[in-house]
Every structure is written in structure tokens, then in C-alpha cells.
Amino acid sequence: MNKLKVSEIFLSIQGEGTEQGEPTIFIRLFGCNYRCKWCDTKYAMEGNDYREMTLDEIIEEISLYDYCENVQITGGEPLIQDIDGLVERLTLKDKIIWINTNGSIDFKHFIKGFYGKDCRIMMDIKTPSSGMAERTNWNNLKYLRTIDQVLFVIATEEDYIFAKNISKIIEAFSSVKVLFSPAFSISGFKPVLTPAVISSKIIEDKLKVRLSIQIHKIIWDKNKRKV
Numbered sequence: 001m002n003k004l005k006v007s008e009i010f011l012s013i014q015g016e017g018t019e020q021g022e023p024t025i026f027i028r029l030f031g032c033n034y035r036c037k038w039c040d041t042k043y044a045m046e047g048n049d050y051r052e053m054t055l056d057e058i059i060e061e062i063s064l065y066d067y068c069e070n071v072q073i074t075g076g077e078p079l080i081q082d083i084d085g086l087v088e089r090l091t092l093k094d095k096i097i098w099i100n101t102n103g104s105i106d107f108k109h110f111i112k113g114f115y116g117k118d119c120r121i122m123m124d125i126k127t128p129s130s131g132m133a134e135r136t137n138w139n140n141l142k143y144l145r146t147i148d149q150v151l152f153v154i155a156t157e158e159d160y161i162f163a164k165n166i167s168k169i170i171e172a173f174s175s176v177k178v179l180f181s182p183a184f185s186i187s188g189f190k191p192v193l194t195p196a197v198i199s200s201k202i203i204e205d206k207l208k209v210r211l212s213i214q215i216h217k218i219i220w221d222k223n224k225r226k227v
């Protein structure tokens with residue numbers, strides 16, 4: 001029976017992106033093919049703090065929050081595991097499914113979804129300060145639709161210029177929403193650009209992007225899990 005490595009399952013407020021503030025069920029899968037310098041979910045990719053769960057067990061656990069229609073499959077990097085069965089089961093439960101991916105693995109397959117129902121993609125493009133920017137699968141950009149979103153975490157001037165240049169390329173051929181998310185400091189990493197500086201730059205450069213501050217890190221302790 002297909003089992004998935006699961007870091008945590010919880011109900012919280014969506015902290016980032018276009019659905020910010022909406023109650024959402026998070027299924028955080030374990031494991032990642034990246035090692036971003038400012039990763040804030042290292043517990044979901046290092047060590048062995050995970051459960052191996054069947055699809056029945058996952059569906060039973062999220063049934064605790066059945067009233068909530070939004071589900072985000074996140075990580076780690078969720079696409080390194082075979083999530084087809086999970087997506088199919090969530091589709092049958094009529095959930096609005098978001099897949100939060102670093103964009104390194106081709107996700108065309110999920111654009112079509114199951115039973116004619118779309119999955120929505122949050123493509124988290126890694127900027128230079130992550131140390132992983134060269135690993136993005138740029139082919140994925142052509143699949144993105146208006147219902148999807150692209151997010152850049154920005155910590156440095158170099159990150160901002162990188163995000164600006166790519167957002168202009170995206171704007172030329174796609175109506176996908178683009179978000180700039182100021183990085184938060186974590187142990188061993190301190191961002192150079194503040195949200196105020198990034199906001200001023202967006203306005204000065206006349207960018208058609210949206211600032212997205214991770215509200216879950218403001219509402220709760222930024223190191224708290226399951227938020």
C-alpha cells in the first residue's frame with residue numbers, strides 16, 4: 001500500500017500568498033531535494049521526525065477539519081514523493097488543493113488534476129541567497145495559469161534584481177500572480193532588505209507584483225510549528 005512520509009498535518013491560517021488569512025489544512029510532507037540557506041522547515045527534511053502514513057490515515061486525520069475546503073500540500077518538497085493518490089483522494093473530497101513546490105520537478109501532470117478538477121500551484125522560486133536558484137526547472141513557468149501563483153523570498157539586493165527580472169519575463173506571457181515575500185531572519189541568517197525597502201523598490205520600479213509578508217510569523221512565534 002502506498003505510504004507517504006508526513007512531517008505534520010494541521011489546521012491554521014494561510015500565512016502567505018493570494019489566499020493569505022484563509023483557514024487551510026496543511027499536509028506537510030517530509031523530505032526535500034534542496035538545502036536552502038534560510039529554510040525555516042528544516043525539521044521537515046532532516047532527521048527522522050516523520051510518520052509513514054497510508055492515504056486512509058491521512059484522509060482520516062484531515063477529516064477532523066472537514067469544514068475547511070482549502071488544503072495545501074507542502075514540505076519539504078512534496079513532489080519528491082508520489083502524491084497522485086493523495087491528490088485524487090482530496091479531489092474526491094471536493095477540496096481546493098494547493099501544491100506548494102520549489103519548482104525543480106515538472107508539475108504539468110498536476111495542472112490537469114483529477115476528474116477535471118484543477119490543482120493550484122504555488123511555485124516558490126528560490127532566489128540567489130537560498131543557494132538553490134540554479135536548480136529551478138524553468139520549463140514549469142509555461143504551465144502556470146491565473147489561478148496559480150509564483151513567490152520569491154527576498155533577502156538581498158541580488159534577490160530583488162533576480163525576482164524583478166524573472167517577474168518581467170513571466171508578465172510578458174502569463175497572467176499568473178507574482179508575489180515578493182520579504183525573508184525573515186532565522187538562526188544564522190539575517191536578511192539585508194527590510195519589507196519597507198522592498199515595498200519602495202516595487203513602487204519605484206512600477207512592478208505588477210504583490211508584497212506578501214508571512215503573517216503566520218507575525219501572529220505567532222516565528223519558530224513555532226504547526227502554524
Ligand code: SF4
Pocket residue numbers: 032033034035036038039040041042045075076077102
Ligand atoms: S525548498 Fe523549501 S523545504 Fe526545501 S530546503 Fe528550501 S525552503 Fe526548505
